[in-house]
Amino acid sequence: MTTIQPIPPLTPAVFHILLALSSGERHGYGIMKQVEADSQGKVKMGAGTLYGSLKRMLDVGLVKESDKRVDPDMDDERRIYYQLTSVGAQALAAELKRYQHLVALAQERKLLPKTFAYGL
Amino acid sequence: MVYEQQMVRMLYKKLLALYPRGFRERMGESMEQTFNDLCNERKQQTESGWLGFVLGIFVETAIGIVQENILLLREMNAMKNSLTHLRLPAILSFLVILPFILLEFTFVIVKRLTFDLRDALDSIVIFSFLWLGVAAIVLILMPIVRNLRAGNNRMVNPAPAQGNNTILTNPTSAMIISFLLALPFLTILLLLWLHIEPPLGPLEPLLKNPDPDQPNVLGTLLFLGALLLAVAACLIARVPIVRAMQAGGSLFAHPMNLMLAVVILSFIAMLVVGLIVDQYPCWIGVPNCD
Numbered sequence: 159m160t161t162i163q164p165i166p167p168l169t170p171a172v173f174h175i176l177l178a179l180s181s182g183e184r185h186g187y188g189i190m191k192q193v194e195a196d197s198q199g200k201v202k203m204g205a206g207t208l209y210g211s212l213k214r215m216l217d218v219g220l221v222k223e224s225d226k227r228v229d230p231d232m233d234d235e236r237r238i239y240y241q242l243t244s245v246g247a248q249a250l251a252a253e254l255k256r257y258q259h260l261v262a263l264a265q266e267r268k269l270l271p272k273t274f275a276y277g278l
Numbered sequence: 279m280v281y282e283q284q285m286v287r288m289l290y291k292k293l294l295a296l297y298p299r300g301f302r303e304r305m306g307e308s309m310e311q312t313f314n315d316l317c318n319e320r321k322q323q324t325e326s327g328w329l330g331f332v333l334g335i336f337v338e339t340a341i342g343i344v345q346e347n348i349l350l351l352r353e354m355n356a357m358k359n360s361l362t363h364l365r366l367p368a369i370l371s372f373l374v375i376l377p378f379i380l381l382e383f384t385f386v387i388v389k390r391l392t393f394d395l396r397d398a399l400d401s402i403v404i405f406s407f408l409w410l411g412v413a414a415i416v417l418i419l420m421p422i423v424r425n426l427r428a429g430n431n432r433m434v435n436p437a438p439a440q441g442n443n444t445i446l447t448n449p450t451s452a453m454i455i456s457f458l459l460a461l462p463f464l465t466i467l468l469l470l471w472l473h474i475e476p477p478l479g480p481l482e483p484l485l486k487n488p489d490p491d492q493p494n495v496l497g498t499l500l501f502l503g504a505l506l507l508a509v510a511a512c513l514i515a516r517v518p519i520v521r522a523m524q525a526g527g528s529l530f531a532h533p534m535n536l537m538l539a540v541v542i543l544s545f546i547a548m549l550v551v552g553l554i555v556d557q558y559p560c561w562i563g564v565p566n567c568d
Contacts, residue, residue, distance in 0.1 A: 186308045187315035205312050205335060206342020209305045213346075216304070232315065238308050 168253050171211040174201055176220065176242065176250040183224045183241035186212070187232075212240065220246035283317060286332050293336060296343045296369050298350045309339075329384055336380065340373045364413075367420065371412035378554065378561055379405055385563030403498060404557055407505070411550040414509040418516060418543055425523035449518040449532045456511035456535075460542045463508035466501060467545055505549075508542055515539040 168176070178184060178192035186208060193203050215221045224239035242250070264270050290313050294306050313335060320331050347366055382401060468474075515538045522531035530536060 186312040190312070190316075204338035204342075205309055205316070206339040206345075208312070209309050210342050210345060213301055213305055233318075235311060235314075237311055 167256065168249065169211070170201070171203060171207050172215060172220070173250070173253055174203065175208070175211055175215065176246055176253075179221060179240060179242045179246070180250060183239045185229060185237040185239050187237075188229070189240065215246070218245075219243055220249055282329075283321070286317070287314060290336065290339070293339060293343070296340075296347075296372070298346055301346050333380055333384070336376070340376060344370065344373060364417065367413040367416035368409075370416050371409050374412050375405060375408045378408070378558075381561040385561065404553060407502070408550060408553055410502075410505065410509075411546050411553070414505075414512070414546055415543060415550070418509070418512050418539070421520045422516065422523070422529070425520065426529065449535050452514050452518055453532075453535050453538055456515035456538055456542070459507045459511035459514070460538070463504040463511075464542070464545055466504055467549065505546070508546060512539050512542040512546070515542065 174193045174196065175189055177196055178189045181192070184192060186205070189212075190203055190205075190208060193201055212221065216223070220243060221240050222243050224241045226236045226238050228234050228236055261270075287310075291310055294302060294309055297306065316335065317332065320328060347369055351366060515535045518532045518535050519529065519539065523529060
């Protein structure tokens with residue numbers, strides 16, 4: 159497995175796209191819908207943002223284009239699918255580890271709701 | 279509804295053409311498909327607010343277009359010669375006037391108010407002048423802003439610019455040439471704003487249209503020519519200023535050239551603003567507007 163150099167924090171758009179692709183390859187519209195579902199409707203990505211981020215992710219190898227095929231749940235138009243690469247998977251894992259550390263820090267400082275001392 | 283859907287899909291495809299070529303070739307097809315999917319989804323959910331939804335996608339995509347073009351510009355280490363890079367001013371100015379075009383499209387075409395060929399020609403002329411005016415402003419200001427951001431603005435005597443002076447790089451000759459080129463445009467605008475009727479002599483039958491319903495083609499062409507000359511004048515006036523800044527000098531190294539460029543630029547800006555203010559009621563569907 160290719161080991162990546164330490165990478166800076168991902169932008170929210172890139173993070174959400176990687177997260178959406180972690181459960182399987184998707185086309186652009188599918189990524190948009192998955193991002194919305196993952197964030198419980200709080201993050202809605204426009205086409206400009208999505209494809210701008212996808213282009214840069216393709217350039218650095220975080221994702222790659224899969225085959226072009228029909229989505230059985232939609233019409234019979236052939237769509238380009240995107241999938242996570244191993245580099246992308248590692249970048250996502252590194253980012254989630256970063257979030258894990260921040261959540262642990264917040265718990266330590268009793269900053270999270272449902273913490274005994276929260277709000278006092 | 280089907281007609282409008284087909285039209286917006288066509289318009290979106292044309293909008294995507296403003297992306298840089300590499301981006302467009304790689305992502306264009308996917309973007310088009312996603313746009314179609316979003317429109318279909320929205321249509322299934324509700325028919326109300328569909329145009330607003332589409333407008334939102336257009337705006338968001340337009341922002342993406344600007345971002346990608348700026349990124350490309352940075353990668354290219356842009357603009358040694360602004361005349362060879364007309365694409366960015368053209369795209370930026372088109373995106374500036376796009377909301378007004380969409381307003382007219384929404385309130386006039388879609389709502390099926392009276393709209394005939396004459397109206398279409400008038401709209402094309404007005405938006406063309408607007409596009410040209412905004413593009414000219416961006417084109418004129420771009421190298422100056424770039425040099426200012428690069429920190430070349432020092433209030434000291436500039437080092438001599440590299441290379442031999444030509445008729446355009448010599449500040450005095452550049453100023454004289456640009457003044458002469460800008461004179462028609464400045465004169466026409468001053469006469470219009472002061473409501474002064476110039477003595478047209480033998481040109482009067484050609485330039486004064488007795489039938490207000492007929493387009494004044496010659497007058498429009500003359501005004502266009504004057505505007506283009508003014509833009510060229512401002513670009514020429516700007517040459518010694520940009521050269522001085524690139525050599526490490528100050529923006530104010532050639533004050534007369536700067537003053538002339540500012541005057542011409544102000545007139546162009548006033549034309550743009552005046553057009554927008556004058557035509558805005560028509561774009562939002564105010565009846566009996568011309």
